[in-house]
Amino acid sequence: MSAPAPSSLAIVDAEPLPRQDEVLTPAALAFVAELHRRFTPWRNELLARRGERRAEIARTSTLDFLPETAAIRADDSWKVAPAPAALNDRRVEITGPTDRKMTINALNSGAKVWLADFEDASAPTWENVVLGQLNLMDAYNRSIDFTDPKSGKAYALKPAEELATVVTRPRGWHLDERHLQLDGTPVPGALVDFGLYFFHNAQRLIDLGKGPYFYLPKTESHLEARLWNDIFVFAQDELGIPQGTVRATVLIETITAAYEMEEILYELR
Secondary structure, three states: OOOOOOOOOEEOOOOOOOOHHHHOOHHHHHHHHHHHHHHHHHHHHHHHHHHHHHHHHHHHOOOOOOHHHHHHHHOOOOOOOOOOHHHOOOOOEEEEOOOHHHHHHHHOOOOOEEEEEOOOOOOOOHHHHHHHHHHHHHHHOOOOEEEOOOOOOEEEOOOHHHOOEEEEEOOOOOOEEEEEEEOOEEEEHHHHHHHHHHHHHHHHHHHOOOOOEEEEOOOOOHHHHHHHHHHHHHHHHHHOOOOOOOEEEEOOOOHHHHOOHHHHHHHOO
């Protein structure tokens, strides 16, 4: 008897959105589902570790560098991969949500980098999650435009050489996407944001001379960076994208991550 087919993602309690079928294709949802099967159990373990570490810090009133990673900090033989050409100049970066008008204005802004934000700058409504992905897809295909319904002003992209480089920020590990579930379990928002973006845009970005670049928020340990690295490795293999194409910038937003910065770099090197 053959093994049963794996379950597919279900869209739960969500009103249909215009053009959502261009984002939520069967192949894209299958990719996100596989990310969920492979990596959500580890994510859940790491979230539990966060609580354990907070309790330990509260109990001991101490926080220090990890003795088990001292060799990494002492070893000066390793270094991270050099930045790709598209990220060599990051003197001016801006951030904002991925609504249609903002996408055009951010790309046209003259900044070197636009942090296209599915996290702090964007309420995680289903509309923002799905249509934000669609807007980025349209931008990379140069099919995006917008007309302000009040003023009548039309917005369109400048020539490609004048556009900002996009670095996308998925949601933090602690947030779930309740509208996408597998066997009744919500998919982590980070995997939804990363998975849909990478599936639809990785090859197109390579063709444009750039690549799939990410800001990783709310990281609390080098083990969480290791999880992201494993996701990147799997995703690149799964879609036939050369290893090392994905590049990540880690935001140090927690005190525990500040004590593991070298280890975080090591995991993503």
